[in-house]
Amino acid sequence: MDNKKSSFKKRVLESLKDIPYGKVTTYSSIAIGLSNKNLARAVGNALHSNNDPNKYPCYKVVNSKGCLSKHYAFNGVEGQKKLLKEEGIEVKDYKVDLKKYKI
């Protein structure tokens, strides 16, 4: 858990910033973008370790089903859902339509 080294986490977080407005992404997509999709789990851990939800739009990351993360940082799924709606993303039962919003 050290700050300046763990490049993996940082890389994932940086990837979040690459998400355009009004769009969402999935763990596997990020994992693939980095190297291989098997990293999906590690990506989840990276977001979990994210200490700056304000800086990194971790709320724009959902799983393959399009479900929002139940363990979202501070505001919980409610805040996450709200943020997504703020970007024009329609949220149904804490789920988003990947067909339309996934990159």
Added chain:
DNA sequence: TAGATGACTCACA
């Protein structure tokens, strides 16, 4: 150093 954990995904029944 080795074992367990988790914000995951896929395949199969």
Added chain:
DNA sequence: ATGTGAGCCATCT
């Protein structure tokens, strides 16, 4: 369609 099992990775204990 829903439920269970196995595989993968990085980090934690």
